[in-house]
Amino acid sequence: MKLVPKSEVIIEYVGVPRLDYERVQELYSKIQSKLIDASGAATKVEMVLVEGGCFNMGSDKGALLEGPVHKVCLSSYEIEKHEVTQKSFQSVMKTNPSRFVSAELPVESVTWQEAHKYCKKTGKRLPTEAEWEFAARGGTTTEYYWGEKFDSSKGNFCDMNCDMNVRVADASDGYKYTAPVGKFPPNPLGLHDMSGNVAEWVSDWIDIEQNYYIISPKNNPSGPTRINAPDFDGGANEKLLRGGSWGGGIETLRSAWRKAFFRGYRFENLGFRCAKDI
Secondary structure (H helix, E strand, O other), X not given: OEEOOHHHXXXXXXXXXXXXXXXXXXXXXXHHHHHHHHHOOOOOOOEEEEOOEEEEEOOOOOOHHHOOOEEEEEOOEEEEOOOOEHHHHHHHHXXXXXXXXXXXXXXXXXXXXXXXXXXXXXXXXXXXXXXXXXXXXXXXOOXXXXXXXXXXXXXXXXXXXXXXXXXXXXXXXXXXXXXXXXXXXXXXXOOOOOOOOOEXXXXXXXXXXXXXXXXXXXXXXXXXXXXXXXXXXXXXXEEEEEOOOOOOOHHHHOOOOEEEEEOOOOOOOEEOOOEEEO
């Protein structure tokens, strides 16, 4: 350690760099350039056509919220092949809320409102949860799109590297947190990460009584009408999440899994993808 006269107001410690104004500005510039590199020019977003049809939505094998199984018929629509990346999100929204920063990682820590706004700005919309599940199943009727039993090679979940208490101690998917979009095999429709990576916002409100599946219309259901209530952490103001995530247990990767979440919350395992009418 070297002390210098008080008039110079400098104390230097061996091995610890001195941070003056110029150095702070340099570090700030590096951070900014990294974020700019992460956005860059927007890449072309691939859409997948989902032909209209009918399917049995929900499950009687999971949580009460997932049932009862009921028949739903949908018109044709398009949905994005991948979860929205940070590069795409930042190029449109001029910001990146993500905790794990990299261009091809899915954007996360995004609120429902921000996801809705992004989709609207790009001429699209959030999918309904019926559209989401129909696309996720890809014509399958099993618990997971690949079968009845979990397969750790199919999606990014809470594996042995995960810090959550739901981790699977004897399996690894190769990632502790989020994975670049498209790293795991697609489902039968060619959609990636419909099981795992980040849980995805859909457009639907959650019915505070949790009985919408009982009264849901058969054709093109869009969820219950929102109850007029102030924004607080309660059913009247919660939207739905689908698909499971890197921080979730294996049951969250099931096609019928659904969870209510306050629409203004941010969490590093929440993302989305957009859909489009045709």
